Amino acid sequence: xxxxxxxxxxxxxxxxxxxxxxxxxxxxxxxxxxxxxxxxxxxxxxxxxxxxxxxxxxxxxxxxxxxxxxxxxxxxxxxxxxxxxxxxxxxxxxxxxxxxxxxxxxxxxxxxxxxxxxxxxxxxxxxxxxxxxxxxxxxxxxxxxxxxxxxxxxxxxxxxxxxxxxxxxxxxxxxxxxxxxxxxxxxxxxxxxxxxxxxxxxxxxxxxxxxxxxxxxxxxxxxxxxxxxxxxxxxxxxxxxxxxxxxxxxxxxxxxxxxxxxxxxxxxxxxxxxxxxxxxxxxxxxxxxxxxxxxxxxxxxxxxxxxxxxxxxx
Numbered sequence: 001x002x003x004x005x006x007x008x009x010x011x012x013x014x015x016x017x018x019x020x021x022x023x024x025x026x027x028x029x030x031x032x033x034x035x036x037x038x039x040x041x042x043x044x045x046x047x048x049x050x051x052x053x054x055x056x057x058x059x060x061x062x063x064x065x066x067x068x069x070x071x072x073x074x075x076x077x078x079x080x081x082x083x084x085x086x087x088x089x090x091x092x093x094x095x096x097x098x099x100x101x102x103x104x105x106x107x108x109x110x111x112x113x114x115x116x117x118x119x120x121x122x123x124x125x126x127x128x129x130x131x132x133x134x135x136x137x138x139x140x141x142x143x144x145x146x147x148x149x150x151x152x153x154x155x156x157x158x159x160x161x162x163x164x165x166x167x168x169x170x171x172x173x174x175x176x177x178x179x180x181x182x183x184x185x186x187x188x189x190x191x192x193x194x195x196x197x198x199x200x201x202x203x204x205x206x207x208x209x210x211x212x213x214x215x216x217x218x219x220x221x222x223x224x225x226x227x228x229x230x231x232x233x234x235x236x237x238x239x240x241x242x243x244x245x246x247x248x249x250x251x252x253x254x255x256x257x258x259x260x261x262x263x264x265x266x267x268x269x270x271x272x273x274x275x276x277x278x279x280x281x282x283x284x285x286x287x288x289x290x291x292x293x294x295x296x297x298x299x300x301x302x303x304x305x306x307x308x309x310x311x312x313x314x
Contacts, residue, residue, distance in 0.1 A: 046100040052093055053188045059090040060173050064135050068159050094127065095120040101183055123180055130176045137209065141168050144210035148232055164213030167199035174203035207231075208263070215269075222258035224276060229263045234288075236270035242293065262298065 062069050066083045074082060099120040145158045145165060152158055158165050170193035174186035186203035194200045198217040201207075205221050208229040213219055215235040221227070225239045241257035256276035265280050267273070268288040273280060280286065281298030290302050 048097045048100060048185045048188055050188065050192075052097050053185065053192055056090065056093055056097070057170055057173070057189055057192060059086050059093065061169060062086050063090060063131070064138060064169070065159050068156060091124055091128070095124040097185055098123045098182060101185070123182060126180050127176060130179075134172045134176055137172055138169055140210045141165065141172075141212065144212040144230065144232070145214075148212045149214055163197035164199065164216035164219075167193045167197045167201055167216060167219075168207075168211060168213060171201040171203060171205070171207065175205070175207075178203040205258075218270075224256045225258040226260040228261060228265070228282065231261055231264070232266045234267065234269040237267050238272045238274070240272065240274050242275045 063083065063086050066086075067074060067079050070082065102119045102123070142155050142158050142165065145162060146152050146155055152162075167190075170189050174189040177189075178186040190201055190203050199213060199219045201219075201221045202223040202225070204223040205225040205227065207221075207225075207227045208231065210230045211227065212232045213234075214232065216233075218236040219233055220238045220240055222240050224241075227239075239259050239261065241252075244252055258276060259273045259278040259280065261267070261273075261280045262282040262284075264283045265286070266284075267280075267286040268290075270288055271286045271290045271292070273286065273292045275293050277295070278293060279295040280292075281296055281300060283298055284296050284300045284302065286292065286296070287301070287303030289304055292302065296302055
């Protein structure tokens with residue numbers, strides 16, 4: 001009898017020891033987060049649900065381009081109904097995610113009596129009012145892509161398959177939310193697009209009309225970048241900041257750190273343009289692999305010298 005129960009007791013004791021180990025490890029892992037909370041109350045700051053972010057991007061694209069991203073063709077009345085359902089679902093998801101980030105203690109004293117629900121609805125309605133502007137911008141982006149890329153056989157092809165247009169679409173949506181002062185959610189949206197396309201556009205960047213990223217992989221557009229109208233970028237272009245001294249993040253935060261690209265500029269593959277004081281003048285062309293940390297006058301062509309190639313027979 002004793003020999004039969006002893007192994008069970010040993011297993012139970014081992015399980016108890018493991019549970020204590022998990023509890024201890026969980027406490028150790030949570031401790032740094034508690035130390036960083038602004039309120040000091042030991043509560044983690046709320047953040048959007050990553051899966052909800054993906055749903056928002058998917059719904060927003062279907063709202064902006066009804067019928068293009070659905071399987072099969074729909075008659076107008078059914079398409080209308082689908083669009084209404086997408087709008088309702090998008091509103092509910094967005095409103096819920098915004099509510100997570102605007103708790104009562106985070107509002108100003110004058111608005112402290114308003115409920116989470118009222119704040120969420122206000123921000124969400126404000127975003128919906130911006131949707132027609134976002135749609136107009138994206139139609140201009142599509143036209144720029146169609147006119148700038150002979151490989152594009154139709155606007156539908158651009159909407160459903162171009163990674164550059166996907167990234168720009170998500171940026172336009174996220175930027176509209178960014179302008180409303182909604183934290184974190186816009187960045188999560190553009191980083192989702194980054195993970196899908198390899199194109200990194202910060203939602204704080206200012207980008208004008210008829211913007212086209214061709215191919216796109218490896219493009220980086222930093223937070224304080226300003227881009228004018230009818231600008232075209234190719235793969236691997238970096239519009240970035242100069243290297244900062246150690247621990248200088250707070251000193252340069254919310255300051256202009258990234259370049260300004262004026263109207264009608266073309267920047268070819270793998271060019272790097274850095275610095276908040278760097279301005280690329282209107283109508284300029286920046287060649288592939290160029291590295292710039294100084295401004296360029298309007299109408300300038302910047303390119304590397306032709307490399308010395310060596311041809312050897314096998």
